Amino acid sequence: MNVFAAIGRMTLGFFRETGRVSLFAGDSVSAIVRPPVYWWLIAQQLMRIGYFSLPVVGLTAFFTGGVLALQIYIGGNRYGAESIVPQIVALGITRELGPVIAGLMVAGRVAAAIAAEIGTMRVTEQIDALTTLSTNPVKYLVVPRLAAAVISMPILVAIADSVGIFGGYVVGTASLGFNGSIYLKNTIDFVTRQDVTSGLIKAAVFGFIIALMGCFNGFNSKGGAQGVGAATTNAVVSASILILAANYILTSLLFSR
Amino acid sequence: MIGVAAVPKIELRGVKKRFGDKIVLDGVDLSIQPGHSLVVIGGSGTGKSVMIKCVLGILRPDEGQIFVDGQEVTHLSGRRRDAVLKKFGMLFQGAALFDSLPVWENVGFGLIQGRGISRTRAREIAIEKLAKVGLDSDVAMLSPAELSGGMQKRVGLARAIAADPEIIFFDEPTTGLDPIMADVINDLIVSTVKDLGVTTLSITHDMVSARKISDHIAMLYKGKIVWAGPTAEIDSSESALVDQFIHGRAEGPIKMEVRA
Numbered sequence: 001m002n003v004f005a006a007i008g009r010m011t012l013g014f015f016r017e018t019g020r021v022s023l024f025a026g027d028s029v030s031a032i033v034r035p036p037v038y039w040w041l042i043a044q045q046l047m048r049i050g051y052f053s054l055p056v057v058g059l060t061a062f063f064t065g066g067v068l069a070l071q072i073y074i075g076g077n078r079y080g081a082e083s084i085v086p087q088i089v090a091l092g093i094t095r096e097l098g099p100v101i102a103g104l105m106v107a108g109r110v111a112a113a114i115a116a117e118i119g120t121m122r123v124t125e126q127i128d129a130l131t132t133l134s135t136n137p138v139k140y141l142v143v144p145r146l147a148a149a150v151i152s153m154p155i156l157v158a159i160a161d162s163v164g165i166f167g168g169y170v171v172g173t174a175s176l177g178f179n180g181s182i183y184l185k186n187t188i189d190f191v192t193r194q195d196v197t198s199g200l201i202k203a204a205v206f207g208f209i210i211a212l213m214g215c216f217n218g219f220n221s222k223g224g225a226q227g228v229g230a231a232t233t234n235a236v237v238s239a240s241i242l243i244l245a246a247n248y249i250l251t252s253l254l255f256s257r
Numbered sequence: 258m259i260g261v262a263a264v265p266k267i268e269l270r271g272v273k274k275r276f277g278d279k280i281v282l283d284g285v286d287l288s289i290q291p292g293h294s295l296v297v298i299g300g301s302g303t304g305k306s307v308m309i310k311c312v313l314g315i316l317r318p319d320e321g322q323i324f325v326d327g328q329e330v331t332h333l334s335g336r337r338r339d340a341v342l343k344k345f346g347m348l349f350q351g352a353a354l355f356d357s358l359p360v361w362e363n364v365g366f367g368l369i370q371g372r373g374i375s376r377t378r379a380r381e382i383a384i385e386k387l388a389k390v391g392l393d394s395d396v397a398m399l400s401p402a403e404l405s406g407g408m409q410k411r412v413g414l415a416r417a418i419a420a421d422p423e424i425i426f427f428d429e430p431t432t433g434l435d436p437i438m439a440d441v442i443n444d445l446i447v448s449t450v451k452d453l454g455v456t457t458l459s460i461t462h463d464m465v466s467a468r469k470i471s472d473h474i475a476m477l478y479k480g481k482i483v484w485a486g487p488t489a490e491i492d493s494s495e496s497a498l499v500d501q502f503i504h505g506r507a508e509g510p511i512k513m514e515v516r517a
Contacts (some may be wrong), residue, residue: 026315121355125350125351125353126355128353129347129349129354131313131315131342132368132370133367133416133459134367134372135343135367135370140370
């Protein structure tokens with residue numbers, strides 16, 4: 001096995017995939033603005049992507065806020081700075097952990113479900129059937145999912161922010177000896193609008209990534225059950241990696257002094 | 258129509274398609290006259306499905322031209338492709354019903370989405386078409402997953418004829434069915450085709466079905482049409498390839514490629 005050939009193949013493969021994803025994304029975005037718009041399908045996907053993700057996002061945000069409070073307390077204790085807990089919890093949740101944790105949880109839930117559903121439709125020729133029935137599969141399948149994910153992720157993250165801060169509050173007041181009203185006052189005084197909006201912007205981008213990866217991998221699944229399985233795995237893995245990479249880029253853009 | 262060369266309903270000229278290194282279609286020439294029922298036979302993996310998908314525009318041929326009603330459709334897309342697709346109905350091999358929708362909405366899908374007919378009206382038409390394929394209105398509310406293979410094929414047929422197409426494609430209409438249900442489906446195809454006066458293109462490797470539902474047969478082998486003629490003449494084709502295929506012999510000029 002020639003090492004250079006392998007590296008070359010991988011590089012070419014990487015650029016080929018990147019190109020295909022970009023084309024797919026371009027097609028999908030341009031399909032959003034052209035009629036017909038399937039409002040009912042968007043509403044349906046809002047339920048499935050947004051509403052049904054609430055429990056999992058809420059629970060993870062709660063525990064993340066709680067553990068954050070604990071760790072900051074322990075860390076702050078070393079410098080006698082325990083009182084900083086409410087501020088840092090709020091900052092950490094709104095800027096980073098709210099969007100990222102919600103993004104990763106929704107990626108696991110939704111990207112997988114989308115890839116499995118669309119992948120099955122691909123291998124059972126349902127997508128071809130849509131075409132023969134004069135319906136553009138991108139408009140009918142991809143656009144509603146993309147729109148619903150981009151709309152619901154900021155809402156989910158807004159909720160995750162509140163629940164995460166509440167998690168910190170519960171731990172702070174119940175086991176770290178904070179006074180409830182002082183904890184809340186410190187949080188509210190400290191958090192700026194930019195802390196929250198930056199997180200919501202990230203959330204919308206993550207929503208786009210999640211739906212795009214689910215749809216792209218589903219659309220391109222090959223073979224039978226095994227192909228759909230591979231598409232599902234790829235959707236979750238690629239969505240998660242892209243979320244973390246995009247998070248870095250967005251943080252450096254949004255907070256560049 | 259002696260001496261009158263009608264415009265073929267569908268015509269393929271030198272259509273080529275390859276996937277990577279694998280040449281699937283290697284210059285297919287084929288024409289179907291209006292009202293004719295052509296069956297393309299050929300072994301598994303000889304590119305029959307690819308050929309149909311090229312005509313429908315689901316796949317783009319690499320070379321060659323495709324005409325529908327004398328109009329070139331090879332590279333159409335968007336609205337102009339949709340306009341051509343409105344002439345077509347298609348029965349997929351696995352029926353390809355949308356499992357998120359009830360049976361009636363499957364049948365009426367092309368009417369609601371493609372033609373903007375109201376849901377109430379589409380439902381009436383769907384029930385009417387279901388009756389044509391021998392299914393009563395109770396089936397309309399079921400989900401496709403609750404149906405047997407034969408019933409799914411019938412629903413698929415109802416969906417294919419729902420929008421009164423001029424051309425219907427059948428992809429392996431009898432595959433996966435027991436011999437009796439296969440014959441029922443064959444009969445249904447013959448009667449609906451006669452009823453509607455449509456042009457049909459089917460692909461199959463089931464010779465019983467091929468003889469029953471066609472008036473012309475063409476054989477696809479190694480990406481080319483190696484024989485075409487009236488169904489009545491298939492037994493005297495004088496083609497060793499055709500003979501081997503219709504009699505299902507393992508020995509002959511066609512060597513089964515075990516590796517795809």
